[in-house]
Amino acid sequence: MKRKLLIIGIGTMVGFGSLLSSMPNTALAIQKNAELEKEKKEVQDKKSDVESEISDKKQEINEIQEEQTGVKNEIKRLDVAVADTRSKIEAKRAQIQETTAEIKRIEEEMKILEERIKKRDELLKERMRTLQQSGGMVSYLDVLFGAKSFNDFINRVNAVSTFVQADREIIKEHQADVALLEENKVEVKNLLAQQEKQLKELDSLEGQLKNQIIEQNKVLAKLEVEEENMHDALEALEDVEELLAAQEKAIQLEIAAWNKRQKELEEQRKRDEAAGKTPAPPPVNNGVFVNPTTGPLTSGFGMRWGKMHFGIDIGKAGRTGNIPVVAAASGTVTRSRLESSYGNVIMITHYINGRQMTTVYAHLQARHVGQYERVEQGQVIGYMGNTGHSTGPHLHFEIYDGPYSPSQYSGGPSNAVNPLQYVSY
Structure with missing residues (x-):
């Protein structure tokens, strides 16, 4: 059981x-009372010890409850941190979506730029073929000396200068487009790497915080079990305290019952003596x-x-x-x-x-x-x-x-x- x-x-x-049945009733009662009082004193001492244990147990429960409060507050703080990190993660993912859209736009521009570069490459190649076919140079003098009048000569000089400048501008634009293309490629690569790194760091932080919450919940669960055990122990102590108090009172009632019985026996003895009867030994x-x-x-x-x-x-x-x-x-x-x-x-x-x-x-x-x-x-x-x-x-x-x-x-x-x-x- x-x-x-x-x-x-x-x-x-x-x-x-x-x-001893031969002991006088008065002496018997005195001895009995003394022995019962000794019994009661022992119970009282044990009751005092139990009361001290109950006080200690309540203090332990209070300490455990304070620990639980601290752990619960830490869990709340971690919950807030997780929520904040989750918000940052969502914001970063939104940024990545925007960056992805921007990357698509840049890629479209890069396609257009690459097409322009391709066309310029063809134009420059054509120019180079023309130079090769003309012996390595364009005969601008033939263009100038073919003028029919001085005004025509001036116009041809301006045209030749424009063509030469256009060639220079084409080469300059070509070089700028090539540099921009390379710059865009590097920018896109760096932007993706940076955001992916940030997202990875946020994911890692969220995981760490969640692990901390798991550990704190384990600590809290352990403390709750300890508190429950403490309450069980306290309940058992209080039950023993109640039992000791009941025994103390029962002993006192037994003392009273014994004294009452001894008084009745003494009165009966006196009546027997007065009546001339031989008193019987106490039962x-x-x-x-x-x-x-x-x-x-x-x-x-x-x-x-x-x-x-x-x-x-x-x-x-x-x-x-x-x-x-x-x-x-x-x-x-x-x-x-x-x-x-x-x-x-x-x-x-x-x-x-x-x-x-x-x-x-x-x-x-x-x-x-x-x-x-x-x-x-x-x-x-x-x-x-x-x-x-x-x-x-x-x-x-x-x-x-x-x-x-x-x-x-x-x-x-x-x-x-x-x-x-x-x-x-």
Whole structure:
């Protein structure tokens, strides 16, 4: 039976030993009260230790929560950085689209320029052929001397000068176009390389930021698990604190019940003496528990399915109707509640022969007694059931030599004893 409780050893308290029936009632009461007060003091000390652990655990939770806040803020910052980088990437891609369009325009101009250069190449080649055919030079003198008048001569001189200048301009334009063509090619190549580099850097930055977010989310997830574990541990500590407080109060109630019983016995003794009767020795509980319910034993105390089974199971065995469960001995109800593992569970603190003992009744269908209620041996406290982690209707019954040991289900020490030492099945 697995219990969700932190490893906190409550420990087995020192037993009192058997009381001598011949001890006077007053001395017996004084000794009993002293021993019970010692029990209560031990519980109070353990309760103080648990309270200190609870304080430390809350501080640890606060520190983890502060770490989570820091990580969350870092994730927010990275998210903003990713969004900003994504915006820059989109802007850069838009620039690349514009550049691509510009490149297409330049390529079209380059085609036109290349066509012009090609035509000039043909014109210059034609000029060179003409020069070769004329013996390596153009006879401009023939053009000039062919003038019919002085005015015609002047006009021919101007025309020749224009042709010569035109040739020079063609060559000059040709050279400029060739240079521009090469310059455009270099410019386009550099522009593409620059923008591709920038885009690659932005893509790399975005990847780095996303990886950082992934790592931060891992840290956050780890912190959340730690916080959840801390809350579980804190819940277990608080549960133990509540149990210790209940045991402290149960001990006080047992002291009051003992004192009341001793007072009643003393008054009866005085009445007997006044009536001339020989006083009977005070009754002493012989420590025998009654069976808490009827039915067959279905599982014993000890290792079961690789785990320790700290009690015994008594089955319903196909019987119909409610099967009553009774208090195995008189005592004070320390706990009565519904738990995930035990289901409906009742714990009772007893004092048998001066020794504190605890009984546990789990998986009840219903509980008929509440916390701190005084119960007598054989009193019906509930009915056999199948609540909590149970595979069928039965009573799970435990006996502890001292207080209940919650730490045992987390690997801690246990003062559980085999109930078959006290009951018979």
